[in-house]
Amino acid sequence: MNLAQLRAFHAVAKQGTFSAAAQLLNVSQPAITQHVRALEEAMGGRLFHRRGTGVELTADGTALLPHVHQIIKGLEDVSARLENGRQVRSGHLAIGLCGPHVALPLIRRFRATHPGVLIETRMHNSSALLDLVAQMRVDLAIVTLTAPINDLVCHRLVDQHVVLVLPADHPWADRDSVDIAELAGQPFVTREHGSMTQQIFEQALAARGVEIDRQLVLASREAVKEAVAAGIGLGIVLDKELGHDSRLRGIPLTGDDVAAAEYLVAHPEVSDLGAIREFIALAGF
Template sequence: MSLSNVRLDAVRFVAETGSYAGAARVLGVTQPNISQQVRSLEADYGVRLFARLEGRLVPTALGQKLCDAAERMAEARGDAERLLQSRSSLARGEITIGLGNAMPGMALVAAFHKAYPGVSIRVETGSHEKITRAVLSHGADVAVLPEVPQDRRFRRTHLARTEVVAIAPLAHPLARHDSVTADQLRREPLIYRASGSSTQRAVDRMFARSGPVPEPFLTLDARDGLYEAVVSGLGVGFLWRDGTSRGDGIKRLPIAEMGRAETHETVFALRETTGKIVDAFFDMAAHFEGAPSALAG
């Protein structure tokens, strides 16, 4: 005994159209098919679903009740279909995401990829300036940066709070402390980032607030290079606190003078950059609570 969707649809549309032929036309199948579906359902259950009245098929009381239940089934099934179809349009496609810092942006990207495995993700990394330019020039659909400029061309959503911290090699005396002051930092060989780095701007502002801005012992373009230089004992550098999940060989030191200088890692895109995939990315960011540990999962 089978109460399949096909059979119930046949019953529903015979009731609605008044004939097997009419139901067949609506359902896009042949008329013998409908006749057989209805008749085998009636035979299986030993019931009568339709009566002939003036040449038309009219549902019996039982047939009408069955149609009511079948209607509810069809409605729920339609909801399920739409649910899947709307997600299915997210099933394929691509997105280019710009990241200034690896974290927490990469965690968000990982979570997005997990949720939408069919979406092809291209990650563009670079300096704050480079990524901002990429978004403005449509080189990136969406990006995650700290200190996104107040620009009405962008739409944005908050991802995480962050701040710039100093990083010292583990063997360094400063590594034994939980924080550091600007004066202490001025006595050290400092490793800066090149122009355009939002990290560097924050550092410059911090020093400027509390005295002269010290000249760096070394200036590097890449974040990775800076990290390796610090690990190698060349000096003390600066990073966004959660800008990387990497932690080996260094100690992160909050800077006392930073005080309220905390900022936000923000997801942003041009207002004109729309689409289901970009919308889905924003939606995920809005609800995101991923820590580095989420990435391990």
């Protein structure tokens, strides 16, 4: 077992394919394959299930990944401290995003001060991102939460509120607010189950005993907004995610708690290492 093998395994686990891992590490794909095979022989078992479109971690690979992730991030941190005091000059940072609106200004600021760090982003809903952070398959995530998660390092970035999205020509479009009770029987385009925004909305509906008419389930807020603009039904998004679309209006909801916040989340075992530490510091924590 050697460092090249661990780096290859780490890159394949993060990227999902051998070719993407080779591109990330700037080596040939056969070299990545050889390193992973050698590591599997040393471990005495398969680390990946090979699929037609990529790879999936086996149980052994899943168990190994957090330890390798700590090693890789620890080496980046040591290198930074030796070469340039505390600032990371190179490396790789995987950031999970549930939406770009809060995250991209932070990423822009980090890129300005750490141009040598390669940043990869992954878009998922908040529930999926929390799992990826817990598994150390992403270094950081910016997610929607109603409260911090006890087992993770959580830094509150900005408060948000769920707003009702409707077409600009809807009869409610000029109102200052809409009470949740008024939504009973209204046609809605909803988000998937793992969406934290949807979960907050569902809890508010349940608290008031309100039933809506569910027309369609979609997997992104952009798709929801397009469906609302097309007249399929009403929708909900967080206030800072509404954007500037003349076809739509965002109306505050009243009658129950529909508040949340965007949090910067990391695994506690790597939150003080290398580029992860410096991204958190740049965000003001």
